Amino acid sequence: MYIMPCEIISPWIKEMDDRPIGEPLATEERTDIIIVGGGIAGTSTAYYLLQESDLHVTLMERAKVGYGASGRNGGQGIASVERSFRDLLLSRPGADIASMLNEISSGHQMVEEICTNIGYHDGLFKAAIWTGLSSVLEVQKQLEEMQLRLMYGAPVHPLMVDEDTVPKVDIDPVLADMVSTTTSSRLQEALCTRERYIAAYSAPASLANSGRLSRAIARHLLDRCPGRFVLHEESPVSGISFGDEVKVRSMGKEVSADAAVLCTNGYPLPELESSSVPKISNSLRRYVASMVAHTSEERTAPGAYTYFHEEGDPEEEPYFYLTRRPFLLNGDDLVTVGGPQQTISKELDHGAEYPPGIYARIDGFLARSYTRAFREEDRMCWNGPMGYTQDGIRLVGRDPQVPGLWYNTACNGIGFLPSIVGGWKVAAELVGARSR
Numbered sequence: 350m351y352i353m354p355c356e357i358i359s360p361w362i363k364e365m366d367d368r369p370i371g372e373p374l375a376t377e378e379r380t381d382i383i384i385v386g387g388g389i390a391g392t393s394t395a396y397y398l399l400q401e402s403d404l405h406v407t408l409m410e411r412a413k414v415g416y417g418a419s420g421r422n423g424g425q426g427i428a429s430v431e432r433s434f435r436d437l438l439l440s441r442p443g444a445d446i447a448s449m450l451n452e453i454s455s456g457h458q459m460v461e462e463i464c465t466n467i468g469y470h471d472g473l474f475k476a477a478i479w480t481g482l483s484s485v486l487e488v489q490k491q492l493e494e495m496q497l498r499l500m501y502g503a504p505v506h507p508l509m510v511d512e513d514t515v516p517k518v519d520i521d522p523v524l525a526d527m528v529s530t531t532t533s534s535r536l537q538e539a540l541c542t543r544e545r546y547i548a549a550y551s552a553p554a555s556l557a558n559s560g561r562l563s564r565a566i567a568r569h570l571l572d573r574c575p576g577r578f579v580l581h582e583e584s585p586v587s588g589i590s591f592g593d594e595v596k597v598r599s600m601g602k603e604v605s606a607d608a609a610v611l612c613t614n615g616y617p618l619p620e621l622e623s624s625s626v627p628k629i630s631n632s633l634r635r636y637v638a639s640m641v642a643h644t645s646e647e648r649t650a651p652g653a654y655t656y657f658h659e660e661g662d663p664e665e666e667p668y669f670y671l672t673r674r675p676f677l678l679n680g681d682d683l684v685t686v687g688g689p690q691q692t693i694s695k696e697l698d699h700g701a702e703y704p705p706g707i708y709a710r711i712d713g714f715l716a717r718s719y720t721r722a723f724r725e726e727d728r729m730c731w732n733g734p735m736g737y738t739q740d741g742i743r744l745v746g747r748d749p750q751v752p753g754l755w756y757n758t759a760c761n762g763i764g765f766l767p768s769i770v771g772g773w774k775v776a777a778e779l780v781g782a783r784s785r
């Protein structure tokens with residue numbers, strides 16, 4: 350098999366400084382709330398808890414803050430879930446779905462506020478994400494999605510359809526103002542691609558290195574909340590017991606608290622000991638996703654793209670996603686591309702390919718479709734963990750059976766903005782629960 354020459358590293362990790370921020374746990378401790386996991390979910394949960402209350406918070410991270418999926422993703426902060434409105438309607442009311450989509454959209458404003466409040470001025474890029482559709486069926490489904498969103502009051506994004514496709518789809522008159530006719534070449538231009546797509550829509554995107562942002566949030570909290578925020582890095586949590594108190598074990602030591610918030614994404618769970626079965630037990634499917642990046646001397650506007658779907662095997666992962674923004678090390682463009690995912694049952698090996706040949710496949714997609722220049726020789730490849738819930742909806746809030754257990758977890762593929770919104774939500778509920 351062809352082995353592609355590649356530096357195995359995430360460019361987001363290259364952008365970070367790797368000096369430890371927190372000491373490993375070395376003594377028995379007591380706090381109010383323990384957060385397990387120091388990615389964007391854990392650090393934003395800590396941020397809102399400390400901002401909204403006078404509680405004491407301890408964050409336990411098994412390795413380094415920001416080095417999990419938050420430092421290994423596509424960098425696209427987008428307000429989206431990986432299930433259609435129609436599909437979600439099978440299990441919940443339309444008004445609830447619309448409210449969830451509106452709530453996730455508020456993540457754009459939340460990430461901006463966090464960056465302003467913590468003085469993180471060089472790492473957030475406001476842009477648009479363009480999504481390209483390549484089959485009539487996808488266009489029809491997108492029209493239905495728009496109709497349902499409009500009906501229930503969720504955000505709707507106007508659609509451009511190429512002139513040859515318009516006669517092949519049913520456009521409900523209520524969408525007349527939101528669907529425009531265009532040409533194939535205009536679509537290619539908007540999507541920055543050489544391939545043919547028959548429709549496209551755009552939505553707001555907040556582009557950021559969520560690992561670097563996690564580290565900046567943690568540093569800010571240590572600085573602003575001395576005595577109230579404790580951070581332990583290199584402190585893997587092996588078990589948590591739930592009784593009169595919550596007890597979190599790490600490396601032979603224990604931290605006790607009133608509640609624990611699991612923010613562990615798709616990593617193996619610590620042992621959870623309680624008299625009832627926690628909701629998260631056996632409910633997360635673990636995936637690994639892979640990415641390739643290049644840099645480019647061309648310094649163009651930041652942008653993001655999702656392409657449905659790869660030509661060829663329809664059984665394969667149906668899309669690729671591309672992000673372009675300045676590489677903070679030198680200001681040149683950084684272009685990252687991701688796509689296929691696969692389930693994983695063992696510990697994730699960052700040096701392995703899942704499946705073999707995946708990096709060449711992603712790189713091949715970039716080479717044949719992307720219209721802008723990139724440096725062939727600067728190729729970085731990496732992978733990262735993802736956790737998916739059975740219903741594809743993030744697990745946020747208290748466990749229904751186990752007092753003291755809370756969640757802001759499962760990335761479900763698109764998790765950067767929803768993690769921040771989840772942090773805000775869990776903090777509000779925890780603070781509310783305590784004041785009652």
Ligand SMILES: Cc1cc2nc3c(=O)[nH]c(=O)nc-3n(C[C@H](O)[C@H](O)[C@H](O)COP(=O)(O)OP(=O)(O)OC[C@H]3O[C@@H](n4cnc5c(N)ncnc54)[C@H](O)[C@@H]3O)c2cc1C
Nearest residue numbers: 386388389390411417418419422423425586733760764765
């Ligand atoms: C390749 C890839 C591409 C992606 N692209 C995008 C994208 O473009 N846009 C988007 O929105 N989302 C994307 N995602 C998803 C996004 O990265 C995640 O949803 C988000 O980073 C989740 O943040 P988190 O804090 O939950 O997880 P993480 O950043 O993974 O943090 C979890 C932390 O928990 C720690 N931990 C785990 N177990 C323990 C334990 N027992 N004790 C102590 N600590 C523990 C881990 O070390 C880790 O630091 C992508 C993910 C991957 C892998």
